[in-house]
Amino acid sequence: MPERDGSENTPERSRQRFPGISSRAYEHPADRTALVALRKIDGFDMLLRKLSGFIDERKIRLSLLADGVKVGDLQFPRLQTMLQDAVDVLDIGFMPEMYVVQNPIPNAFTIGMERPTIVLTTGLYELMDEEEMRFVVGHEAGHVLSGHAVYRTMLFWLTNFATKLSWMPIGKWGIDMFINALLEWFRKAELSCDRAGLLVEQDLDAAMRSLMKLAGGSHLAEMNPIAFLDQAREHEGGGGLRESILKIMSLRERTHPYTSIRALELTRWVESGDYQRILGGTYPRREDDPQASVREEAKAAANQYKENFEKTTDPLLTKVRGFADEVAGVGSRIGETMYRKWGPNRGPDGVPDEDGDEDGI
Numbered sequence: 001m002p003e004r005d006g007s008e009n010t011p012e013r014s015r016q017r018f019p020g021i022s023s024r025a026y027e028h029p030a031d032r033t034a035l036v037a038l039r040k041i042d043g044f045d046m047l048l049r050k051l052s053g054f055i056d057e058r059k060i061r062l063s064l065l066a067d068g069v070k071v072g073d074l075q076f077p078r079l080q081t082m083l084q085d086a087v088d089v090l091d092i093g094f095m096p097e098m099y100v101v102q103n104p105i106p107n108a109f110t111i112g113m114e115r116p117t118i119v120l121t122t123g124l125y126e127l128m129d130e131e132e133m134r135f136v137v138g139h140e141a142g143h144v145l146s147g148h149a150v151y152r153t154m155l156f157w158l159t160n161f162a163t164k165l166s167w168m169p170i171g172k173w174g175i176d177m178f179i180n181a182l183l184e185w186f187r188k189a190e191l192s193c194d195r196a197g198l199l200v201e202q203d204l205d206a207a208m209r210s211l212m213k214l215a216g217g218s219h220l221a222e223m224n225p226i227a228f229l230d231q232a233r234e235h236e237g238g239g240g241l242r243e244s245i246l247k248i249m250s251l252r253e254r255t256h257p258y259t260s261i262r263a264l265e266l267t268r269w270v271e272s273g274d275y276q277r278i279l280g281g282t283y284p285r286r287e288d289d290p291q292a293s294v295r296e297e298a299k300a301a302a303n304q305y306k307e308n309f310e311k312t313t314d315p316l317l318t319k320v321r322g323f324a325d326e327v328a329g330v331g332s333r334i335g336e337t338m339y340r341k342w343g344p345n346r347g348p349d350g351v352p353d354e355d356g357d358e359d360g361i
Contacts, residue, residue, distance in 0.1 A: 024284045
């Protein structure tokens with residue numbers, strides 16, 4: 001790996017900061033709804049702290065101190081600068097700890113309930129250039145601001161606990177549904193933090209390169225961002241019914257969306273105008289988080305899924321959508337026929353009710 005002397009793709013530019021920004025500004029609607037709902041529960045944060053006793057965070061931190069490298073002014077100082085920039089841009093208010101651990105597999109994650117800690121592998125650090133790494137650090141800073149580490153840890157504990165209760169009447173099927181719903185939230189949380197990474201990096205090209213490298217390694221000269229997005233669209237809509245089922249099955253146990261899909265979703269977010277609105281200073285503030293409406297967030301999430309459902313080219317979902325539309329059409333026609341035959345003030349035999357009231361159907 002070449003020395004990081006600042007000469008490789010590190011434009012000198014100031015990055016816009018977002019004072020008081022709420023994580024709701026970048027969170028995917030499904031992720032945002034879950035977080036708003038959890039934060040509305042009285043005493044929930046205290047419960048989380050109590051549950052943290054089941055997870056020995058001190059042991060994890062001691063392990064990182066003993067067998068990793070703590071990022072700071074004297075060790076990986078450029079990473080320290082990137083983390084400080086991410087904290088400043090997102091106005092997080094405190095500095096999470098960051099460690100680099102020896103592992104050839106490119107990866108990064110945020111853990112900890114009491115003290116959020118970011119962990120990067122050497123495989124990831126060696127893969128990314130300066131600007132691409134800023135996107136990664138910003139992504140993890142997004143997890144910190146959203147509190148994903150806290151809620152994920154708690155729900156991971158609950159998931160393990162629920163598995164032990166598989167003998168109860170709810171059965172394995174019910175537990176599987178809970179776990180699948182949880183994993184769906186995890187995947188949407190990753191899309192949220194890709195957006196946070198872009199807000200920190202403020203260069204879509206660098207974000208795209210980062211995701212492309214996660215998929216195809218360091219051979220950027222052999223890859224093309226337009227073709228990369230095209231293959232994501234092909235994955236979304238290509239193949240027949242069998243492929244559609246295989247895609248659903250393959251996602252079931254994944255905590256992350258597929259990498260090309262993440263790139264496509266990030267570009268769609270930019271195209272939606274939300275990114276530019278945030279850059280322009282229009283974004284929800286943290287001080288207003290207590291007033292956030294669970295109902296409104298749930299409605300936004302439902303609309304997002306509905307919009308994606310209507311736009312999909314996936315063969316299976318297209319057929320389901322067509323079937324749903326046909327059922328709705330049949331129901332509408334039946335309703336119109338019944339109304340014409342029975343209508344207001346008419347009984348099932350077509351004769352007006354004696355009392356003049358409209359019969360229920």
